[in-house]
Structures are given as C-alpha cells and as structure tokens.
Amino acid sequence: AHIIKPEFDALSDRSTVQWKTNDLKALGVITGDVSLTYQVYIRGATTAADSWRMLEEQFNRNTLKNRLIVTTKLHNFKMESGTRFAVHVDQFKEIVLQMETIGEPRDETKQLMLLLRSRTDEYRMISTVLENTANMTLAYAIQALSGVDASDESSSAQQKAFVAKKSLDKRRFNGKCSYCKKTGHKGTECRKKKADEERGQVARETSDYAFTATSAMGKTEWLVDFGA
Numbered sequence: 001a002h003i004i005k006p007e008f009d010a011l012s013d014r015s016t017v018q019w020k021t022n023d024l025k026a027l028g029v030i031t032g033d034v035s036l037t038y039q040v041y042i043r044g045a046t047t048a049a050d051s052w053r054m055l056e057e058q059f060n061r062n063t064l065k066n067r068l069i070v071t072t073k074l075h076n077f078k079m080e081s082g083t084r085f086a087v088h089v090d091q092f093k094e095i096v097l098q099m100e101t102i103g104e105p106r107d108e109t110k111q112l113m114l115l116l117r118s119r120t121d122e123y124r125m126i127s128t129v130l131e132n133t134a135n136m137t138l139a140y141a142i143q144a145l146s147g148v149d150a151s152d153e154s155s156s157a158q159q160k161a162f163v164a165k166k167s168l169d170k171r172r173f174n175g176k177c178s179y180c181k182k183t184g185h186k187g188t189e190c191r192k193k194k195a196d197e198e199r200g201q202v203a204r205e206t207s208d209y210a211f212t213a214t215s216a217m218g219k220t221e222w223l224v225d226f227g228a
Helices: 017-033 048-061 063-075 085-101 108-117 121-131 138-146 157-171 191-199
Strands: 210-216 219-225
Touching: 017 048, 063 085, 085 108, 085 138, 108 121, 108 138, 121 138
Parallel strands: none
Antiparallel strands: 210 219
C-alpha cells in the first residue's frame, strides 16, 4: 500500500515567525481582557497557552475559597441604617452576580426574599406589603422600594407603606370592567368603551328620559318617554 505523506502545515510549526506573531496577538487579547487585579497571575506567561493555563490553575485553586467567601457574604447581607436603597440594590446585585460566577445561581423568588429580608426597619411595613402581594416580581419590588426614601423623616413608616400599597393596587387591577365585562382593566381604561364613544355608540343609560321625534308623510309625531 502506498501512504501519502500529508503536506506540512506551516502554521502548526511554532518556530515560524508567523506562528509566534499570531501567538503574541492571542496573548495580548487575553492580557487585555484580564483585569489588573488578576494580571499578576499571568505576568510570567510567554505564550497564550501559558497564560490560559496559569489563570485556570489559579481560579480552580480558589474555587472552594470563593464559595466560602460568597456564601458568608450572602448570609451576612444586611442593609445598613441610613443607606439609600439604590446603594443597597447595587450591593445586592453584586452578590447575586458573585453567586452566579461560582456556579450557584439563585432563582428570582429566592433573590426577592433575600432582598426583602435584608432591609432595615424603615422598610419593614413596605416589605410586608410586597411579600403578601400575589405574583410579585423582583423588578417591581426594586422599583417600588426605590421610590421610597427611608431617610425622609416627613413620612412615617405607615404612610410609606400606604403609598406603596396604593401604587400596587393601581398597577394590579384584577377586577372586571364595568363596560365590556372583561377582567384586567377598569371601565375608565376600557379600549372598547373609548372606541365606541368615538363612534357615538355608547348608550346613555343614566338619562332620566328619552325624547324622540319622528316625521313621516308630512306629519310630525312626538313620542315622549319619561322613564320608570
């Protein structure tokens, strides 16, 4: 049998100038993407493969340590008195991101409970309102709490809770429309009613009487209905 020797691939020869040039480019990309904090770990790397191996060894070594650090942060996560809620939310998002980086993402429900239970006493009543609201989402809870400044001494905790509850009630209407009888919106928000009003088809149910005049064959007939 005759075996054909494969052609030599110049790009696979690490001694060529082109390979070294491409490798330096790859090393530059890796170095550029690594933050200054971690560049110390790849300072001695001479090839892209070396830098990748060094980073892999370093982060694999710190996996257990990172888990312990992040888990401790999670259990000790509390809002400090006097801190604006926007700052607290940033800290909350940072912990959630750290949980994801160590391979332990938390679902939205757990994130919501973590956020609500980490608040200070100023937000206790509002958090209770949010916890007892059906179908509450993390995004809306953050929005509702961000609108309340715990440092505002002009409003009591009860007033803040009332404002938050009123905002929730306004946003979440599960009743039936008085006009089209469909659920999910009020009569004042009914699109069908607005469309009918534009076409002049809305019945005047609140009228005390109806007055109708008809004319036929040159004769005028009057019909007066004074209602019940």
